[in-house]
Amino acid sequence: MASTLHISQPDKRRKYDEALKTEALRLARESRSTRAAAQQLGISETLLYRWRRAQAEAEAGSTAQAQDPEWRALRAQNQRLEREVAVLKKALAIFSRETP
Known part of the structure; x- marks a missing residue:
């Protein structure tokens, strides 16, 4: 062994x-x-x-x-809204380009 x-x-x-x-x-x-x-x-x-x-x-x-459910829900909502703002900023950049 x-x-x-x-x-x-x-x-x-x-x-x-x-x-x-x-x-x-x-x-x-x-x-x-x-x-x-x-x-x-x-x-x-x-x-x-x-x-x-x-x-x-x-x-x-x-x-x-x-760990409070309400607090966690508010954080999740805040993160979702931040993602939406990022998408809208990108859309604004795309649509504000000058077209030839």
Whole structure:
């Protein structure tokens, strides 16, 4: 019977400072695409979503308030409206072009 040798490996998790987290969240908010922001920064999209949730909880003051169904519904509505505004801005740019 072969014995197994357990060697402790160093922690492979990367540590990110608050400045990078803040910049990543700003970039994701401005680009309107979390996936694109995550790819540009070389981090996981899931990690960016986790940071966004943590920021929302910090701004809300508590986890309970962040989990409140009404609060979550309002956030979802806000995100939907932000997407609509982005589409309308693109449409405005297309229709405001001069035609020859």
